[in-house]
Amino acid sequence: MSPPYPLPGQYQALILDFVGVLTEGVRETIQGWCLDQGLHHRAWGTTLSRHTEGRRLYLELEAGRLTQQEWNRSTASLLGIDDHENLMGRAWAKVRPAQDMIDLARSARRAGLKTALLSNSFGLDPYDPYRTLGVNDLCDVTVLSEVEGVAKPDPEIYRRTLERLEVPGERCVFVDDNPDNLPPAQALGIVTVIADGRPDLASRVGRLLGVPTRTSGDRDVAQG
Structure with a gap:
């Protein structure tokens, strides 16, 4: 101690x-963004941490084996969002x-x-x-x-x-x-x-x- x-x-x-x-x-911002997109308020966290492919993609992003642009494209698809441009930045905009x-x-x-x-x-x-x-x-x-x-x-x-x-x-x-x-x-x-x-x-x-x-x-x- x-x-x-x-x-x-x-x-x-x-x-x-x-x-x-x-x-x-961060949590409130991401959950609010999800609701604005017509998603469940926990869709982002669930996709990144519990979805098998979503978790793999995020770990690849953290380790630098995937660019943010590549991650945006793939994760937008998992979330069911058509527009993947600057997905991370849009979700984080109010942090x-x-x-x-x-x-x-x-x-x-x-x-x-x-x-x-x-x-x-x-x-x-x-x-x-x-x-x-x-x-x-x-x-x-x-x-x-x-x-x-x-x-x-x-x-x-x-x-x-x-x-x-x-x-x-x-x-x-x-x-x-x-x-x-x-x-x-x-x-x-x-x-x-x-x-x-x-x-x-x-x-x-x-x-x-x-x-x-x-x-x-x-x-x-x-x-x-």
């Missing part, structure tokens, strides 16, 4: 997942950046910590989620599954992240919203935090790191 307050220099790096950590509203976590990453860098984005990615063209949501240059190190050819929870992608950070695992904190992605990080000595949907994620991680955080309320006051 991590101590309630960090020891001086205890942590030297922060590793962040993308979906569910640096983003907000928002998680500003509290983005601010935390910037605070961590100002405090001298290294930062890494470790993401099971889903294509960059025609829809680049990292650029669209303003996090493409957020971190010192960016490790994308489609570039690496390997995805979480494969231990190799965590090892590559540590190598590029040049920080030992026990000096890192990793935040992810998928419980399955935490054990491989823990096996490398990385302290993990689950993004469980509670609104105080940034403040909890900030306390762990000993890094000041700004909440949405703080920003409202500053801008008022």
